[in-house]
Amino acid sequence: MDSLSKNQIKFIKSLHQKKQRQEHQLFLIEGEKLVNEVLRDKPEIIEWLIIKKNYAFEKEISKPVYFIDDAVFASISTLSTPPPIMAVCKFLPHSTDLSINFNSTFSFYLDNINDPGNLGTIIRICDWFGISKIHCSPNTVELYNPKTIQASKGSFLRVNVIYIPFEKLNLSPQTIVYAADTKGTNIYQTSLKSGLIILGNEANGISPSLKNYVHQYLTIPKHPNSKAESLNVAMSAAIIASEFSRPFLL
């Protein structure tokens, strides 16, 4: 049973940081379910498997496997309750196809989404509604942030996430650009056509520089008695995805 050297432990801990992940093009996945999903669907990205000594792991795999003590595991895990298994993975291959396939429904452009949990949740929603590619502004939180990966569950394996300035998107002149905004038209009253939907930053909404591109703003109206200030961007994404998809799922 191979253990990890001090340098390897240090290296894995360094992958908690974006700078190191980007430099080495490596990231961490944690937990049985996620590791099993990657082993099943994309084993080629796994570099090392790291497993707690007392954990019964019986798969035959052709990757380096390290067995370590609980205390060491806790020190390299990003989770407060460390799971029994994690893996160091290579970044997914970059997509060079910048076109947007609307899959007969829609796609999202994420404009400076800040919270990794929100990004991961939005990826999971896209996966559910059959959206296989989304685009993000370069200042959107990193796909390989451990919290993004955790919130996306296995969906980051199926939804292509491409970081690109909005101006560089290959949009056909026919593409309708929507944006979620509290001052938009009632989404339930709007005839929604296939198009690109911009979701803005959690605190500041859509960037001023993107406003010129927007054809129609959409809003999810609240109950007349509600005193809520806002709906979280991931929840908005879920409802918007549902509204754009429902004609096709009826």
Place this chain on the structure above:
Amino acid sequence: MDSLSKNQIKFIKSLHQKKQRQEHQLFLIEGEKLVNEVLRDKPEIIEWLIIKKNYAFEKEISKPVYFIDDAVFASISTLSTPPPIMAVCKFLPHSTDLSINFNSTFSFYLDNINDPGNLGTIIRICDWFGISKIHCSPNTVELYNPKTIQASKGSFLRVNVIYIPFEKLNLSPQTIVYAADTKGTNIYQTSLKSGLIILGNEANGISPSLKNYVHQYLTIPKHPNSKAESLNVAMSAAIIASEFSRPFLL
């Protein structure tokens, strides 16, 4: 400028734990936005305000205010990036009214929801859609968990969360009981009437003991090409709330 004693610091840290919160009927709120919202809408629950020394706080309030060093603040905060202000608050008054007011739409019963972020997010969704009261099974995660409060934003002030076994709900015989389940009927094809919707545990779904009460199971269908396994319970709650509300928001 009052500082905190060692015993006070120890006490505040103890409120990170459910047992201590329940014993003292006190909990923590963190961050400028949340503290300001509580000061504005429910100042009577605030016991102490705790503020970083370098933070300009200029409100006049009749509560004990403590100014402390960043390092001490970091030690009592539950957040990895501690905000400049937090408060120790009293639990909200228990509601003794167990009836369910459907507000012409719906309400949720949360059956063993485990993740505090999910509970907080569901509370926020309810607030948006005008649901002023929800019920939870006694084994659902605690409302006063710091992650629940954080995810709910200020919505926990406006949505009454009542822990009660399902059998003890005051349901009229006319109440339709729905439950979210992957084997249910397509929610987009179902004529939804005002009723109570059970949302089950993240991993295990609805408890077997509640299945007898369910009149209709509802499912959010996925795109035919989707390989996603499941939709997170909070996202499902957002879409279900949207579907039940849309006839009233059209």
